Amino acid sequence: MRDAYHEELDSIGDGLVEMARLVGSAIGRATTAILDSDLKLAESVIEADKKVDELQHDLEARAIALLARQQPVATDLRIVVTSLRMSADLERSGDLAQHVAKLARLRFPERAIPHDLHSTVLEMGQLAQRLMAKAAEVIITKDVDLALQLETDDDEMDLLHRTLFQHLMDDRWRHGIETAVDVTLLGRYYERFADHAVAVAKRVVFLVTGEHAADLQPDIQPEIGAAGAGEGA
Amino acid sequence: MRDAYHEELDSIGDGLVEMARLVGSAIGRATTAILDSDLKLAESVIEADKKVDELQHDLEARAIALLARQQPVATDLRIVVTSLRMSADLERSGDLAQHVAKLARLRFPERAIPHDLHSTVLEMGQLAQRLMAKAAEVIITKDVDLALQLETDDDEMDLLHRTLFQHLMDDRWRHGIETAVDVTLLGRYYERFADHAVAVAKRVVFLVTGEHAADLQPDIQPEIGAAGAGEGA
Numbered sequence: 001m002r003d004a005y006h007e008e009l010d011s012i013g014d015g016l017v018e019m020a021r022l023v024g025s026a027i028g029r030a031t032t033a034i035l036d037s038d039l040k041l042a043e044s045v046i047e048a049d050k051k052v053d054e055l056q057h058d059l060e061a062r063a064i065a066l067l068a069r070q071q072p073v074a075t076d077l078r079i080v081v082t083s084l085r086m087s088a089d090l091e092r093s094g095d096l097a098q099h100v101a102k103l104a105r106l107r108f109p110e111r112a113i114p115h116d117l118h119s120t121v122l123e124m125g126q127l128a129q130r131l132m133a134k135a136a137e138v139i140i141t142k143d144v145d146l147a148l149q150l151e152t153d154d155d156e157m158d159l160l161h162r163t164l165f166q167h168l169m170d171d172r173w174r175h176g177i178e179t180a181v182d183v184t185l186l187g188r189y190y191e192r193f194a195d196h197a198v199a200v201a202k203r204v205v206f207l208v209t210g211e212h213a214a215d216l217q218p219d220i221q222p223e224i225g226a227a228g229a230g231e232g233a
Numbered sequence: 234m235r236d237a238y239h240e241e242l243d244s245i246g247d248g249l250v251e252m253a254r255l256v257g258s259a260i261g262r263a264t265t266a267i268l269d270s271d272l273k274l275a276e277s278v279i280e281a282d283k284k285v286d287e288l289q290h291d292l293e294a295r296a297i298a299l300l301a302r303q304q305p306v307a308t309d310l311r312i313v314v315t316s317l318r319m320s321a322d323l324e325r326s327g328d329l330a331q332h333v334a335k336l337a338r339l340r341f342p343e344r345a346i347p348h349d350l351h352s353t354v355l356e357m358g359q360l361a362q363r364l365m366a367k368a369a370e371v372i373i374t375k376d377v378d379l380a381l382q383l384e385t386d387d388d389e390m391d392l393l394h395r396t397l398f399q400h401l402m403d404d405r406w407r408h409g410i411e412t413a414v415d416v417t418l419l420g421r422y423y424e425r426f427a428d429h430a431v432a433v434a435k436r437v438v439f440l441v442t443g444e445h446a447a448d449l450q451p452d453i454q455p456e457i458g459a460a461g462a463g464e465g466a
Contacts, residue, residue, distance in 0.1 A: 084317070177401055
């Protein structure tokens with residue numbers, strides 16, 4: 001009975017890793033789509049998000065069934081509840097990758113991103129993808145040190161986000177308001193994507209160390225957008 | 234034993250209602266703060282979010298303790314799991330109200346919002362507050378019809394959001410890039426706040442009707458920002 005139970009628990013973990021891989025791939029491809037103005041690629045990212053949503057529903061159903069059938073307590077209960085939260089983070093990350101792709105589609109055949117922001121956006125996309133790859137690895141290995149690395153990576157994302165805002169606020173900005181709006185939203189999508197990857201990793205830390213979530217809460221200061229705008233101003 | 238159990242369950246419901254009331258008040262006050270450039274009010278909103286976070290932690294701890302002790306199944310289990318999700322929605326709504334307040338603080342003593350957008354932002358803030366008040370009422374009454382009303386209200390929020398983008402995209406826009414960035418982020422905060430209020434109400438519908446979450450999933454199309462920008466362009 002306990003074996004079947006642990007198999008179920010493992011399969012929930014596998015589902016989380018698969019979700020993380022899919023959304024990591026999605027943010028990478030969405031970034032390429034928006035930089036190259038590649039409509040087909042954008043549409044494939046938009047379409048692929050359904051798979052992420054399905055995985056989440058499936059994972060939630062299994063987690064709830066497991067709660068009902070096995071009635072876990074203590075650590076096991078915490079693992080299941082935390083898995084539900086992680087799946088919500090990953091589903092939301094998928095939405096954000098989809099938003100990037102939808103912005104690419106909306107502006108096609110124009111390029112949403114002006115040439116002088118190309119490298120910053122590319123770096124944000126790559127960093128987002130790396131963060132999610134590390135989050136997946138943290139789920140698999142439960143490596144607390146690796147999980148803590150994601151915070152440092154996230155600082156890097158904040159820096160890139162500020163760079164983006166500095167471009168926007170520069171007096172030499174000549175790309176108009178529409179592009180400024182697109183870039184503002186895009187920056188926010190990457191930043192939130194990174195927040196969710198960090199959140200996933202921190203939830204694993206919480207499971208492993210039992211440290212209180214208050215110290216590990218991810219979403220407390222995501223107003224970098226506004227702050228970045230302020231600093232760039 | 235079952236009575237103590239239902240008391241605990243009720244107290245979780247009370248906690249959700251209190252959270253909803255606090256974040257509804259927060260978005261209203263944050264809106265006033267940003268429209269009036271009222272630093273003290275902004276800071277009180279920022280400070281008050283701690284209470285929301287505390288309530289969430291408390292509520293989660295109680296929900297997990299209840300799962301461990303009472304091992305509910307079927308509907309009762311679903312109520313507890315759904316409560317955890319609602320508390321996450323409400324905590325995030327609190328963050329968003331806080332972002333509005335932080336933007337007010339960042340721009341103080343300037344006004345972040347130009348005069349010609351004043352009434353649109355006021356309407357968005359009021360609507361957000363009404364949506365959250367209705368969500369609280371839905372938690373209390375479990376009134377499915379009222380819950381469905383929130384979708385119509387949310388359509389109104391989308392319209393307001395588009396109005397905001399139309400202003401931004403108007404050739405006569407003379408407020409510069411910084412304000413465009415602020416307005417873009419602000420629009421997104423209100424829109425996401427409304428999404429979370431709708432999500433809370435829909436989760437109640439799911440509990441009452443047992444209809445599958447796929448039809449009721451809230452966060453599937455929050456790219457109104459970009460779409461709105463497109464339509465405004």
